[in-house]
Amino acid sequence: MRVLGIESSCDETGVAIYDTALGLLAHRLHSQIDLHAAYGGVVPELASRDHIRRLPLLLRETLEASGLEMGDIDAIAYTAGPGLAGALLVGSSVAEALGVALGVPTLPVHHLEGHLLSPLLSATPPGFPFVALLVSGGHTQLMRVAGVGDYTLLGETVDDAAGEAFDKTAKLLGLPYPGGPVLARLALEGVPGRFKLPRPMLHSKDFDFSFSGLKTAVLTAASAPDFVDADRADLAAEFQAAAVEVLVSKSMAALKHTGLKQLVVAGGVGANLALRAGLDGAAAKRRARVFYPEMELCTDNGAMIAFAGAMRFMAGERLAVSDGCFAVRPRWSLQEITPPKTGVA
DSSP, rough: EEEEEOOOOOSSEEEEEEEETTEEEHHHHEEOOOHHTTTTTTTHHHHHHHHHHHHHHHHHHHHHHHHHHHOOOOOOEEESSSSSSHHHHHHHHHHHHHHEEEEEHHEEHHHHHHHHHHHHHHHSOOOSSSSEEEEHHHHHHHEEEEETTTTEEEEESSSSOHHHHHHHHHHHHOOOSSSHHHHHHHHTTTTSSSOOOOTTTTTTTOOOOOOOOHHHHHHHHSSSSOGGGGGGGHHHHHHHHHHHHHHHHHHHHHHHHHHEEHHHESGGGGOHHHHHHHHHHHHHHHHEEEEOOOGGGGOOOHHHHHHHHHHHTTTTTOBOOOSSOOOSSOOOOOOGOOOBBBSSS
16 A cells, blocks of 8 residues: 655645555755744744745655656545644645545544654654654653554643743743754853753653753853853753753653563754653663664654554555545644554444
């Protein structure tokens, strides 16, 4: 089965084709970073309009790269939520229209399920079950993953997510958009420890996170009368060290709690090199292994959506040819996801 995947939940437009026998055939991705940079954040209306412009071009490029024609597509998976309502509507309407035109099944996919399963696209994928650290956009969660759609929440952030804390801290330090990656690069020039920042909920004896207080501590340090631009790198390094220490500690605690030896890291913050080094080192001491998606698949992308759809189809998800009707879910808890519904519609 050849599955076309479409991602348009926020500020990346992604298209991919996954073959259940051959793997990922092709994928294309367009980032809107330059479009939103002047505003210091994503502007929903501009994001939606850009998805409209980019999707037809990316679809054509992906088909050409795969050597396929539109008629060779057997099913279509698309992001139905969570995300920006207008942006989701663009991808959903394109996917369902194509489903009607081609007479093929369509499947709305949870954006976070795409991230959660994306490490299975790597050359050396983990097997079920595993613990997953999901650090994507506004989400920071630890999950026990027993199979497709079989997710147990172990803990999550009670306020800001890790990615939000990186972006907001970058803004406090006067760094340009997108803040998180810029802050991580600046941290490489600094020395952690000169500033003393808290490690929120490090010893809470549960698997929840909190990063709002850490962000506030950065604001306090950066607002001190003697703080100068030359101090930014050291403060960035200390912030990153604090966030990484909490993420690593909680992840190792989750492995111990579940008795599992596999940790999957998914989402944009999973590309952070300091986090990867911290997790790899801590996991090695526990004789555990950490799995990451390929660097190019850490951000939002169509490949993870095509793959998540394919995984559900292969698990026996009930197939139904598109009737052209669809609804998006800007707010959609991962806890609402269920295992594939088997049978023929």
